[in-house]
């Protein structure tokens with residue numbers, strides 16, 4: 082917790098000491114402009130990913146194979162909306178607004194996770210997203226519960242609990258398909274084949290090419306590098322794939338006794354950069370749908386603002 086100090090140099094020393102002591106930085110504390118900007122950048126991208134991430138799975142709500150599966154999927158997609166809300170609120174504590182951030186998303190000035198630019202072609206994709214995409218998200222986000230910025234760290238605690246339920250529903254769905262008919266097993270395998278590599282890309286570029294990692298780790302926004310978390314995820318997934326009776330689509334995947342980790346094959350970084358440039362299979366569809374949803378929701382925002390205004394006026398009169 083930073084306290085008042087006479088000049089910027091001292092403020093900075095207090096900030097640095099708080100970070101070094103693993104204390105939380107809170108909204109009213111002094112913080113370097115670049116720390117603030119980097120947090121807004123990361124939290125906004127994270128929030129955008131949550132709400133864009135609703136689309137690929139929502140695609141299957143009307144076609145879920147049973148009432149139970151439908152109820153679970155609806156709850157999961159609603160959770161993603163909630164995560165977006167916590168995260169936009171955390172970003173707002175840094176002096177930005179949800180409107181401003183959404184505008185940046187809609188105009189392509191801020192990113193969202195590459196993973197959500199891939200299509201959900203079959204019902205098994207809902208399982209693969211839960212197991213792999215939510216699994217990757219948990220691996221990345223559990224350390225963010227210890228992020229140096231208080232509101233982001235606290236939002237992550239609840240997000241991670243919910244992601245953990247999401248991951249398990251995906252795993253259970255895939256297990257059911259894998260143990261089902263031959264066609265169901267093949268559908269599960271096909272989904273894993275398509276989602277495996279994009280899931281590894283979620284962790285971001287390799288450490289040598291990661292523009293922000295070193296500074297973010299020095300500020301304790303990030304606690305681990307992109308490659309460290311990617312490796313952790315691979316090591317977690319290998320035994321889980323075996324239990325599922327499914328194969329990970331990487332002929333180079335093998336245990337390396339010396340490293341104490343699994344080696345894995347090269348990631349297609351050209352594909353990752355193409356997706357980031359807007360040329361993934363579903364980029365246009367996702368952003369068009371998002372802009373449309375925002376326009377469709379304009380009347381709700383107007384009504385809520387009018388109601389809040391009326392409420393304020395009434396309270397003002399009562400207080401007069």
Ligand code: BYC
Pocket residue numbers: 122123126127128130131132134135161192193194195196214215217218221222282283284285286290291292293294297303307357
């Ligand atoms: N996709 O210097 P780097 C979810 C960008 S939501 C797109 O390594 P950093 C879920 C990066 O932003 C999943 N862009 O950056 C939701 C930077 O660009 P800018 C989202 C990517 O920040 C619904 C540039 O590349 N999770 O789990 O140190 C349903 C250089 O990268 C990606 C989060 O956002 C990518 N994959 O590290 C189910 C978690 N990777 O900003 C699940 C919070 C990198 O300079 N975020 N970029 O224009 C983070 O932990 C970090 O921001 C990242 C990147 C690890 C993603």
